[in-house]
Amino acid sequence: MKRLRTFIALAAVPLFLAACGNLSSSSMSGTSGGSKSGGTQLTGQSNDGDYEGVIKSGHYQTSKSRGVTNSQDSGNTYNLKSFENGMLTVSKKIFSTKKYVFEEGQHLSTSTVQNWLDRQSKSNTTGLNPKSNGSTSATKRNPIYIQALEEQDYMTQKNNKLTLSGMTIGIAVNSVDYYKKTQYGATFETKITKAEGEAYAKKAADTVLARMRKKSGLKNIPIVIAIYRQASNDSLVGGNFIAYSENKAGTAKVNKWNALGEKSVTFPVQSGSSSPNSNDASSFSNFKSEVENFFPNLSGVTAQAHYSGNTLTGMHVNITTQFYSQTEIISFTQYLQTTAQKYLPSSVPIDITVSSTDGVQSFLNRASGEKKFSSHVFNSY
Amino acid sequence: MKRLRTFIALAAVPLFLAACGNLSSSSMSGTSGGSKSGGTQLTGQSNDGDYEGVIKSGHYQTSKSRGVTNSQDSGNTYNLKSFENGMLTVSKKIFSTKKYVFEEGQHLSTSTVQNWLDRQSKSNTTGLNPKSNGSTSATKRNPIYIQALEEQDYMTQKNNKLTLSGMTIGIAVNSVDYYKKTQYGATFETKITKAEGEAYAKKAADTVLARMRKKSGLKNIPIVIAIYRQASNDSLVGGNFIAYSENKAGTAKVNKWNALGEKSVTFPVQSGSSSPNSNDASSFSNFKSEVENFFPNLSGVTAQAHYSGNTLTGMHVNITTQFYSQTEIISFTQYLQTTAQKYLPSSVPIDITVSSTDGVQSFLNRASGEKKFSSHVFNSY
Known part of the structure; x- marks a missing residue:
């Protein structure tokens, strides 16, 4: 039973400060937004605390796995906004909005993310969720731990060229896994404790980091991985980020996790x-x-x-x-x-x-x- | 066949400028909004260009004919907002937001306005709309000209007391009168030209002014009457105010109309x-x-x-x-x-x-x- 999963690969929106001489003299000035030339522009910046985004040939550079966003048709929509906003908040701890520009994720495709979010199986060896153990009992089955995975790219600007200089991967873990025993049947719940979900996600983070390092151009950039715990569907607020790691260029295994005491x-x-x-x-x-x-x-x-x-x-x-x-x-x-x-x-x-x-x-x-x-x-x- | 009609009697929201020494020292300071004492407070002012409103005993002073608002269930909702906003705009020409405070209309009751908006008949001698001539032909019947009537009160403040010092009456005239020949039947339209509607409304304005002057406390205040032409139901914008008159204390007949060249x-x-x-x-x-x-x-x-x-x-x-x-x-x-x-x-x-x-x-x-x-x-x- 394949489930629709939340997945938004967020791309990096270039940040660009008008007050920042070394950037503002460039042709990528935010105020040129809307130009139809073939070049790259930035969206312009509302305030210092936001990243600017990348426009290519007049079009916004959308995420490579953008399509997956739309299959999110259920559950708690607060999770969606708070996951995306929280990734930006975590990213700002490492990638200053004065120096970095945001671009929606360009390195993970729709099908890659769909496979990663699915269960591991013979036909899907890259699945980050556990193999089915055949049980449909709420307490005995292997739940779907990882509900969403999202990429954000952070660029720097030099000689009028944007270069990928950082990345944030958000991994969203369920607090409750909603499942059906039969198609169109009733919905059952497997509860996942914070400790259990966090441990599972941290293990998955190592796998994800190792996989990202193998991709071209991603070996020598800092990759931030942030773990989000989803709120249950009846919640009137979204979930929270519970931990993040800053993984320096080259490292293929997470060294250190920083706990985040966020609560909504x-x-x-x-x-x-x-x-x-x-x-x-x-x-x-x-x-x-x-x-x-x-x-x-x-x-x-x-x-x-x-x-x-x-x-x-x-x-x-x-x-x-x-x-x-x-x-x-x-x-x-x-x-x-x-x-x-x-x-x-x-x-x-x-x-x-x-x-x-x-x-x-x-x-x-x-x-x-x-x-x-x-x-x-x-x-x- | 009695029709539901738009009717909003807008009451005067007291205007009060913090920058205005003679007012700001008063107990009606906007910043005291929310106090539960028995007295009168003002809502506070967002910006110099808006009137402040009246709060009595912690409650907003709603219009005496407020109930009628809710019977507006059809037609073009743009008309509603633009009629109310337009009345404020016209009022600001005469009643400065620096001196006057706005209160929702307190002098026309729901039943009075309902009767005025209905057709004249033996049982409703105060009706401002013409008697039915029996015809149901779009071009031969007497249409409903006046679709809405609204009161706004403008107060001034002296010795911590609010006194009614001005009033604006908005009269909304149809450009199209939508009617049914049988209950639940198809909707037909009688078109009303601008000239015809304006002439009818101006005649009605004289009647309304004379009636207002007979009410206690309204003899010696300036009463502004503004005529609004409703947009048709298929319009994506509301109608416009076409004329207004400023009627000095005591005058029971409109002396002079000022044309308004507004267009949406x-x-x-x-x-x-x-x-x-x-x-x-x-x-x-x-x-x-x-x-x-x-x-x-x-x-x-x-x-x-x-x-x-x-x-x-x-x-x-x-x-x-x-x-x-x-x-x-x-x-x-x-x-x-x-x-x-x-x-x-x-x-x-x-x-x-x-x-x-x-x-x-x-x-x-x-x-x-x-x-x-x-x-x-x-x-x-």
């Missing part, structure tokens, strides 16, 4: 769950009750919060409303601006999205270190 | 339609073709543009994509930032929204007079 939680805190910092949870709940008073009826105020250890690193607040008039949305957004500043944790980046059944109505955000929220009300002529 | 168009320009300025249309089409090249497939790039006379006053660009990975969205958004700056008309406010079937993915905007677009990619943990 939802507010209000779900029963059976807890927040690393109860102050944040009560700040949110004060905010929530202020906001819920504003209109006669408001359907929901929830948030995703992200922690590194016990430190809050960011929050996404979602507010769902019934239909409101445009002036009500404008007033509500102004009110949120002052209320969020008053009640929500200070100094971390926070987004607030106000949606109705018609889609996003308004949006507020505050960057790290800022005091005031900026806002936008979506409009129409 | 869609880009690419639809067949049978034209843009007031062909440069803008070709700027947009250059932008569109650059953007469409970026990804292997991109479903649509359209825009709503708004003109005052032949002068472009703003643009909303909508880009719909298939599912993309998070890194693709980040790169695409960076690319849009540079491409929009290069190709789209300069110095007017422009929004760009990137959506997929999963909802809004990213968003860019540039305020009037700015050069660079700022951007936000929607994210998840």
Whole structure:
């Protein structure tokens, strides 16, 4: 039974700082985006903290295994975004956005990744998941450990040429393996503990690293491998990266793993769950009750919060409303601006999205270190 | 056959400038939003160009005829937003956002407005729409001219008290009256020319003004009446305000109408339609073709543009994509930032929204007079 698997090979988006003299004089200036010449351009950079991306002959350089992305049709879509964003976050620890440019993965093809994500078998010797042992019992079968594998390429620029100078491979491990005993049958679950999944992924990481080193051009670049633990399908947040390794040029086996104490939680805190910092949870709940008073009826105020250890690193607040008039949305957004500043944790980046059944109505955000929220009300002529 | 009609009575949202000493010392400071005391607060102000709104005892002061809003279940939803926003725009010509505070309409009740929007008849002597003449022929029947009526209240602040100091009434006239000959039957259309609709609405405006003057507290305030012509249901933009009158305290009949040369168009320009300025249309089409090249497939790039006379006053660009990975969205958004700056008309406010079937993915905007677009990619943990 072949399963559809999440797979996104992310390619490296070139980073390029206008304030950075040695790069900005190049023809790959971000502001030339859209030129139709045959050359390579960069996308331009929104802010210093993001990588720029590669455009070739006017087209975005998409991932070699891009097609696999679309076979992700099930499960928890939060995993997808948090896996991709988390890979960027880990990469930024090693590949500075001031020096490196991002390109979507160009070295692993769709079929390679599909085979790697499948079970090992006679016909698929490269499978990273264990052979089937024939059992369909939740506790006795060999589960699918590795759910997704993604490549990101990091380039540097010299003499108007982009050179591959680093790579990040993300390996996503299941916390729950969902499986069926018969086609179209009921879905069963094999739970995988954090320790078990992590150990399996670290073993697979050695295999992956050795395979990558055999590919042309990948022998002498640093390759970062990061391990992600997927959230279960009923989770309202995605999973988290639990460890990463920086593998210097030439090394074909992981030397050292660095643990990552990342955690995503939802507010209000779900029963059976807890927040690393109860102050944040009560700040949110004060905010929530202020906001819920504003209109006669408001359907929901929830948030995703992200922690590194016990430190809050960011929050996404979602507010769902019934239909409101445009002036009500404008007033509500102004009110949120002052209320969020008053009640929500200070100094971390926070987004607030106000949606109705018609889609996003308004949006507020505050960057790290800022005091005031900026806002936008979506409009129409 | 009673029809559901658009009706939103907009109430006045108090405007209040932090930079404005005489107001900011008051207890109604916007930053106190959310206080649960019995008093009146303001929502706080996002920017100088918006009115602040009124909060009473922690709740937003919703419109007295708010319920009617929800009976709007058909037609062109663009009309709804553009009618409400347009009323604010007209109001700002007379009631400065620095001095006035906005409150949703408190003087016209749901039943009053429902009766006014209905046909005149023995049982409904206040109906602003003509008596039925019995005909069901598209060209012979008396159409429903007035589709919506909305009230906005404008308050000033003195000694910590808000006083009604102005009002705007919006009257929306159909360009097409959609009607049925039998319940659940086919929909027929009676077209109403601009001249005919405008003349009818101006006559109705006199009636409305006289009625408002009889209400307690409304005799001696300026009442602005603005006439809006609805777009047809198949339009991809809303209608436009065509005229407004400023009626000084005490006047019970409109003295003078000011024409408004507003026009909303869609880009690419639809067949049978034209843009007031062909440069803008070709700027947009250059932008569109650059953007469409970026990804292997991109479903649509359209825009709503708004003109005052032949002068472009703003643009909303909508880009719909298939599912993309998070890194693709980040790169695409960076690319849009540079491409929009290069190709789209300069110095007017422009929004760009990137959506997929999963909802809004990213968003860019540039305020009037700015050069660079700022951007936000929607994210998840």
